[in-house]
Amino acid sequence: MRPSTTRLLNILVPVKRAVDYAVKIRVNPQQTGVDLNVKHSMNPFDEIAIEEAVRIRERLPKGSEPVTITALTIGPPKSVETLRTALAMGADAAFHIELPETAPAPEPLGVAKAVQAIIEKQLNSVDMVILGKQSIDDDLGQTGQMLAGLLDWGQATYASKVDLDLEQKNAVITREIDGGLEQVCVKFPLIVTTDLRLNEPRYASLPNIMKAKKKAVTKLTPADLGVSFKPQMEVIKVTEPPKRVGGTKVESVDELVEKLKAAGFTAVS
Amino acid sequence: MYRNSMLRPLGSLRALRSTTRARPFSSSIPRLDGVKPLDVLTDEEEMIRETVQRFANEVVKPRVREMDENERMDPEIIKGLFEQGLMGIETSAAHGGSESSFTSAIIAIEELAKVDPSVSVLCDVHNTLVNTVIRKYATETQKEKWLPLLATEQLGSFCLSEAASGSDAFALQTKAQKVGNDYVLNGTKMWITNSYEASIFLIFANIDPSKGYKGITCFIGTKDMGIEIAKKEQKLGIRASSTCTLNFDDVKIPAENIIGGEGQGYKIAIEILNEGRIGIAAQMLGLAQGAFALSVPYTYTRNQFKQPIGTFQGMAFSFAEAATQIETAKLLTYNAARRKEAGLSFVKEAAMAKWWASKVAQEVSGNAIEWMGGLGFTRETGVEKFWRDSKIGAIYEGTSNIQLQTIAKFIQKDFSSASVISEPSI
Numbered sequence: 189m190r191p192s193t194t195r196l197l198n199i200l201v202p203v204k205r206a207v208d209y210a211v212k213i214r215v216n217p218q219q220t221g222v223d224l225n226v227k228h229s230m231n232p233f234d235e236i237a238i239e240e241a242v243r244i245r246e247r248l249p250k251g252s253e254p255v256t257i258t259a260l261t262i263g264p265p266k267s268v269e270t271l272r273t274a275l276a277m278g279a280d281a282a283f284h285i286e287l288p289e290t291a292p293a294p295e296p297l298g299v300a301k302a303v304q305a306i307i308e309k310q311l312n313s314v315d316m317v318i319l320g321k322q323s324i325d326d327d328l329g330q331t332g333q334m335l336a337g338l339l340d341w342g343q344a345t346y347a348s349k350v351d352l353d354l355e356q357k358n359a360v361i362t363r364e365i366d367g368g369l370e371q372v373c374v375k376f377p378l379i380v381t382t383d384l385r386l387n388e389p390r391y392a393s394l395p396n397i398m399k400a401k402k403k404a405v406t407k408l409t410p411a412d413l414g415v416s417f418k419p420q421m422e423v424i425k426v427t428e429p430p431k432r433v434g435g436t437k438v439e440s441v442d443e444l445v446e447k448l449k450a451a452g453f454t455a456v457s
Numbered sequence: 458m459y460r461n462s463m464l465r466p467l468g469s470l471r472a473l474r475s476t477t478r479a480r481p482f483s484s485s486i487p488r489l490d491g492v493k494p495l496d497v498l499t500d501e502e503e504m505i506r507e508t509v510q511r512f513a514n515e516v517v518k519p520r521v522r523e524m525d526e527n528e529r530m531d532p533e534i535i536k537g538l539f540e541q542g543l544m545g546i547e548t549s550a551a552h553g554g555s556e557s558s559f560t561s562a563i564i565a566i567e568e569l570a571k572v573d574p575s576v577s578v579l580c581d582v583h584n585t586l587v588n589t590v591i592r593k594y595a596t597e598t599q600k601e602k603w604l605p606l607l608a609t610e611q612l613g614s615f616c617l618s619e620a621a622s623g624s625d626a627f628a629l630q631t632k633a634q635k636v637g638n639d640y641v642l643n644g645t646k647m648w649i650t651n652s653y654e655a656s657i658f659l660i661f662a663n664i665d666p667s668k669g670y671k672g673i674t675c676f677i678g679t680k681d682m683g684i685e686i687a688k689k690e691q692k693l694g695i696r697a698s699s700t701c702t703l704n705f706d707d708v709k710i711p712a713e714n715i716i717g718g719e720g721q722g723y724k725i726a727i728e729i730l731n732e733g734r735i736g737i738a739a740q741m742l743g744l745a746q747g748a749f750a751l752s753v754p755y756t757y758t759r760n761q762f763k764q765p766i767g768t769f770q771g772m773a774f775s776f777a778e779a780a781t782q783i784e785t786a787k788l789l790t791y792n793a794a795r796r797k798e799a800g801l802s803f804v805k806e807a808a809m810a811k812w813w814a815s816k817v818a819q820e821v822s823g824n825a826i827e828w829m830g831g832l833g834f835t836r837e838t839g840v841e842k843f844w845r846d847s848k849i850g851a852i853y854e855g856t857s858n859i860q861l862q863t864i865a866k867f868i869q870k871d872f873s874s875a876s877v878i879s880e881p882s883i
Contacts, residue, residue, distance in 0.1 A: 229507075272504060391511055394542030394555035394565075397504045 197248075197255040197354065199241045200317045201279065202303050203234040205263055205270040206325040215428050222325075222426065230270045232389075233320025235277070236382040239389040240350060241318055242278035252354075256280050258311065262302055262417075264289045268405060275400035276392030282405045283310065287417065296330035298417040303331075304338045305413035310406075314377055316359075321346055321381040332381035342374035345381040495791045502561050509565045512541055513572040521573045524697035525842055528689075530654060531697075534576055535612060545608025546584050548592065552604035559732075563739040563794045570743025571750070574846040575697035577740045579612070582650050585736040587613030590659055590675065590729050594717035603677060607657060614655035616646040616703060617726055623648070624859050627670035627723050631705060633662035639709045640664065640676065645687070646703040648853075653689055653699030656680050660705070661722045673722035676710050683708045694845035731804050732797065733854050734811040738790040741814035741850040745783050745821040748843035749776075752825035752833065759830075772828065779821045786814040805867040812860035815850030822847045 207213065208227040216223050230238075238259065245255040259274035259282040261267045271282040285302055287294070294302070307314045322329035336343035344350075344361035348369070351360045357376040362369050364383050392400075410417055438444045498506065520531045538544050546562040548554020555561075562584050570577035591603050607613050622628040631644025642662050652658070658678045665672035678684060685704040692700060717725050753776055756767030766772055789810040796803040822843040826833035833840045851857040 269500065269503075272500065276504065276508075391541060392504065392508050393540065394505060394508070394546060394557060394561075395550065396542075397501060397508065398550070398556050401501065 196253045197244075197316070197352075198311065198314045199244065199255060199257045200260060200303070200307065200311065200314045201234070201237045201241050201257060201274065202260045202262075202299070202317070202319055202331070203238065203270050203274050204231045204320070204323045205229070205261065205267045206231045206323050209324055215426050219425050219427060220423055228266070230273050231320050231323045231325075233322060233324070233382050233384070235273075235320075235389040236384070236386050237318040237320050237380075238274050238277050238279060239387045240347075240380075240382060241316075242390075243387060244350070244352060245278070248354075258282065260303065260306060261285070262294050262299060263287055264291070271405055272397075272400055273392060275403045275405075276397045277390060278396070279403070281403055284405055284407050285413065286407055286409060291417065292419050293326075294417045295419055295421060296328050296334055297420060298415065299331050300334035300338055302410070302413055302415045302417075303335055305415050307339070309413060310408075316352075316376070316378055316380065317341075318380045318382060321383050329381075332379050336379040339377075339379075341377050341379055343379040343381075344372050344374050345379075346383040347380050348383050348385045350380060350386070495788050495795065498560070498564070499558075501557065502564055505557065505561045506564045506568055508541065509543065509568040510571075512537065512543075513569050513576075517569065517572050517576050521697075521839060521842070522836070524573070524575065526836075528691065528696040530575065530579065530699065532654075535579070535654060538576075538580055539609060542608075543580055544583055544612075545588060545604070548588055548604050548608045552600060553608040554588075554604065555608075559735075559798050560791070560794045563735060563790065566736050566739040567743040567746075567790075570740040571747035573697070574740055574744045574747075574843070575695040577743060578695055578698050578737075579651055579654075581733070581736040581740055582615055583607070583613050585733045586615040586729055587657065587659055589732060590615075590716060590725060591677075593729075594675070594721070594725055595677075599677070599713075599716065603657065611656040612651055612654050613657045613659065614649055614651040616649050616652070616658055616660045618648045619645060620647045624856055626726060627673060629661060629663065629673065631660070631662040632666065633664045633674060633676065633710070635664065635712070636709075638712050640712060640715075642676070642678075642705040642708040642710060644705050646705070648690070649701055649703055650698055650853075652701040652703055653686060658684060658703075659716070660710075661726060662705075663722075664719060668720065670723045671720050673726070674719050675716040675722040675725050677714045677716055678708065678710050682710060692849075694842070694848055730854060731807055734807040734860075735790060735793045735797065735803075737850065737854045738786070738793065738807070738810035738814040741811075741818035741847065742783070742786045742790050744843055744847055744850075745779075745786060745814070745818045748818075748822040748825040748840060749779060749783060751838065751840050751843070752828045755832075755838075756828050767828075775824060775828070779824055782817045782821060786810070786817040789813055805864055808855070808860040808863040811850075811855065812857050812864070815847070815857065818847040818850050819844070 205228050207222070207224065208229045209232055211226045214223045241257045245257065248255065257279045259271055259279040261270050262285040264287055268284055271284055275282055283306060303317065317335065319332040321332070332345055333343060344359070344363055346364045347361045348364045349362035353359065358373055359378060360371060360373050361380060362371050364385070438447060516537045517534055520534060524531055542555040543565055545554030546557050546565060547559060548556070550556045566577050566581045569580055588604070588607055591600060591607065595603065617626055617629070619629050619631065621630060631642060631646065633640040633642045642660065644662065656679060660676045660678050661673055662676060663672040664674045683706070685706065686701050687704045688702040690700040753767065756772060757765045759766050789806070793803050793806040793810045796806055825840050826844055829838060829840055832838055836842070
């Protein structure tokens with residue numbers, strides 16, 4: 189009887205339905221936000237998160253205990269499309285915390301509390317939560333960190349490389365920080381947030397899209413989990429950045445210095 | 458009494474109106490019985506559209522110019538199509554395919570054509586002609602053998618036309634003589650798409666010329682049986698799609714490779730080309746949209762006489778007409794596809810879709826060049842390629858005149874009748 193050192197690895201990946209990265213954003217007439225009547229897709233950093241979970245599964249040696257990848261999203265009925273993409277990319281099952289169409293968008297603290305509730309109430313055990321470092325609509329970059337705080341788990345954010353050691357039950361993660369790259373070792377269970385260079389997400393191939401139809405999506409309400417998404421922040425005003433004004437050509441260095449002085453640059457004398 | 462009879466239906470309508478919320482700008486009552494507009498797709502079909510769109514933009518787009526200039530399909534693209542499951546779209550999962558709908562195949566062909574009609578026709582012929590023949594007419598054993606290969610690794614080709622038989626397909630001359638348990642094929646096929654890269658060939662040959670077209674039989678053969686690529690055509694458009702002359706010089710094919718039975722070839726060919734027509738319509742539709750999407754945004758950035766040229770009324774009206782034409786081609790194509798899926802008659806609709814979409818493609822892509830002016834005339838932007846690619850739409854898989862003839866036959870059947878009293882009274 190071989191003592192098995194690898195056990196079922198459970199990975200949870202929250203994903204968000206956000207405005208597609210290629211859309212040209214326009215501020216709405218009321219100046220309270222952007223025009224949301226545009227193409228939406230999965231937040232690109234969340235795609236990287238799903239991809240990493242699937243690659244972790246593929247990197248494990250043959251014969252290891254299976255890895256379960258669960259996707260999760262919070263949003264109106266349309267958000268289920270994002271879960272279908274996650275399932276088509278390789279997630280096994282998904283949770284949809286459904287909000288009404290008119291509900292305000294959840295904020296990081298609310299999301300973190302909901303993910304915590306899912307972990308504590310709905311899933312057997314979670315070894316790892318992989319999230320995108322930020323979403324490209326709000327760019328807040330807080331959810332992963334808040335979740336780690338609520339759960340009191342270790343965290344490694346802005347990951348560009350993830351290596352798991354299932355025997356030691358920890359992970360060595362390379363983080364992209366301002367000064368360069370930092371390596372941290374974090375014990376299970378842990379939170380990871382993905383940065384751009386972690387991986388390049390796969391396309392959901394046709395057979396996988398069709399297989400995803402049969403995978404389970406469990407619908408929940410905030411009440412089922414005992415969480416509230418009441419906003420803590422109020423957006424006062426949203427405006428476009430000032431339009432770029434064309435530059436001018438100068439004939440000589442002296443003219444350049446004159447113009448800089450006139451513009452108030454005191455560093456030139 | 459007139460008003461009384463009017464009031465009753467209105468009364469019930471009012472009751473309905475009070476419970477359903479009026480939508481903005483519409484006072485009509487929303488339909489509640491699940492009938493959807495033609496351009497609303499299922500969730501899976503939308504996902505397939507997105508995934509093919511991404512593949513087309515990220516993998517195909519960077520290679521389009523080079524493939525066109527060199528008249529050669531990049532093997533990486535064929536490999537990518539197989540990896541994405543786009544080469545067995547309707548094939549069952551048990552046979553290694555994606556088990557999706559016919560409309561899904563149409564959408565994949567459309568999305569590929571928005572970027573490169575050459576790649577689109579490769580995928581179209583493989584799916585709607587080769588795969589479908591096997592799925593519909595082959596025995597279980599043959600399906601087990603060929604469908605997985607076609608879905609996962611080997612490109613297929615459909616060999617019907619010859620130098621002396623195009624529209625008059627059943628005047629084909631290639632003969633298949635029975636010798637023991639094999640058939641020996643002799644003849645030449647011409648204008649065969651995919652043939653340069655293909656490993657699997659559906660070949661139409663006559664096993665008994667004395668029976669005329671009733672001797673035509675469909676064989677499935679492989680490259681290693683001795684099929685010779687004699688000449689690769691240099692074309693005006695879809696240059697990356699290989700179009701070759703094939704020589705069959707005593708090519709031996711086992712009798713077990715007959716698809717659908719002896720003498721069934723003409724029936725198979727007619728039926729399959731009716732379906733394939735919708736695929737070509739989708740290719741032309743994608744082409745028109747690709748040309749439009751490439752040229753129109755440019756006109757809003759190109760300023761002349763102190764304004765973007767796209768905002769001049771003449772240009773704007775031209776865009777509106779083109780967009781409307783594209784819409785007509787789209788609805789014809791999608792409706793033909795949906796009718797086929799629903800098991801309804803679709804031959805007339807398929808002919809209409811193919812004929813019309815190829816016209817729209819020519820016109821829209823031609824205009825797209827002019828909208829871009831001199832820049833449109835250079836090969837650099839890729840817009841002129843769409844116009845060159847569109848010409849074949851009126852020619853292959855049934856010329857426009859053949860399509861019109863098909864449609865006209867239906868009209869004659871429907872509108873001329875012995876039961877109509879047509880004798881003029883004096």
